[in-house]
Amino acid sequence: MKKALYLLLLVSGAAFADDAALQKCRLLADAASRLSCYDAIPIGQATPAAAGVAAAPAAVPARTPEQAFGMEAVKKQADEQPKSIESAIAGTFDGWRPGSQIKLANGQVWKVVDGSEAVLAPLQNPKVKVSRNFFGTIFLEIEGTNQSPKVRRVQ
Numbered sequence: 001m002k003k004a005l006y007l008l009l010l011v012s013g014a015a016f017a018d019d020a021a022l023q024k025c026r027l028l029a030d031a032a033s034r035l036s037c038y039d040a041i042p043i044g045q046a047t048p049a050a051a052g053v054a055a056a057p058a059a060v061p062a063r064t065p066e067q068a069f070g071m072e073a074v075k076k077q078a079d080e081q082p083k084s085i086e087s088a089i090a091g092t093f094d095g096w097r098p099g100s101q102i103k104l105a106n107g108q109v110w111k112v113v114d115g116s117e118a119v120l121a122p123l124q125n126p127k128v129k130v131s132r133n134f135f136g137t138i139f140l141e142i143e144g145t146n147q148s149p150k151v152r153r154v155q
Helices: 004-016 019-025 030-038 072-078
Strands: 084-088 092-096 099-102 109-112 116-122 128-134 140-144 151-153
Touching: 004 092, 019 030, 140 151
Parallel strands: none
Antiparallel strands: 084 128, 092 116, 099 109, 109 151, 128 140
């Protein structure tokens, strides 16, 4: 029993972070500054109670390429990609079913990846809007129908 309690205390001490420093970081409005502040908090090192409120680090060290790995793609993807594009389906379009590939006038090819299907009266060069929702799911909105299949670009 004593060994288990000692082990529990040892493990929980490793997750200790300075509460005052956490509170200070929480108050920062800028996301990048807040993240840098959190990253600068030493983990597993208790600060003396007499030290009071911890001061913010004077200089946050620059991230190494290893620390930044993968984050550049997330930032670029969110900043550089449009939320939607507009085009048309070249020629006659009469519907879709699961797995259908739909070629747009701009040369892009989109595949229906959900279980939806629709049989439409033939449409000539219907306008389309390919849009991404809040969660990143992409839908094809087709003029002349109120259904929007979930799609993935294949070309």
